[in-house]
Amino acid sequence: MTLLYLARHGETIDNAREIMQGQTPGNLNEKGIRQAFRLKEEMAGTRIDAFVSSDLRRAVQTCQIVMKAHRQQEIDCTPLLRERDWGDFTGRIISELQNEPWPENVESLEDILQRAEQFIQYIRNTYPGKTVFAVGHGIINKAIQSVLYKRPMKDIEKMANAEVRILKI
Secondary structure (H helix, E strand, C coil): CCEEEEEECCCEHHHHCCECCCCCCCCECHHHHHHHHHHHHHHCCCCCCEEEEECCHHHHHHHHHHHCCCCCCCEEEEHHHCCCCCHHHCCCEHHHHCCCCCCCCCCCHHHHHHHHHHHHHHHHHHCCCCEEEEEECHHHHHHHHHHHHCCCHHHCCCCCCCCEEEEEC
């Protein structure tokens, strides 16, 4: 069994502005940096064998901060942990999208769940019996839990920025 500490990145400039980031790189804001340092302190006493992150900057920044409490210097970056691709909604203010029809280029729920399943298999195959700390994003983290627990995504509670959940894979 692999123990996965699944975290969401710290708050970003666009999170605070309520902008749909999708697969844009993003940057942590001051609050997000503080959140990541709190997460570093929370994880300091935990043995971590590997650090895995979405390849998007906001997740990598969070992972780099948490790593400072450990001796590992390498992050395994993967696009499997990327946030949902919001297509033409990317960069727009979330509250303005409520009555808009969904663009055809938004990543489908089925594709997100398939990516989540691929991530779980990747972790099982690459880190069997290890303890892994991984930084992802709100939607993909929900999808990972949905697949793992065999529950609809709507039944998985949203993760706050810099929140961590422990999953047995």
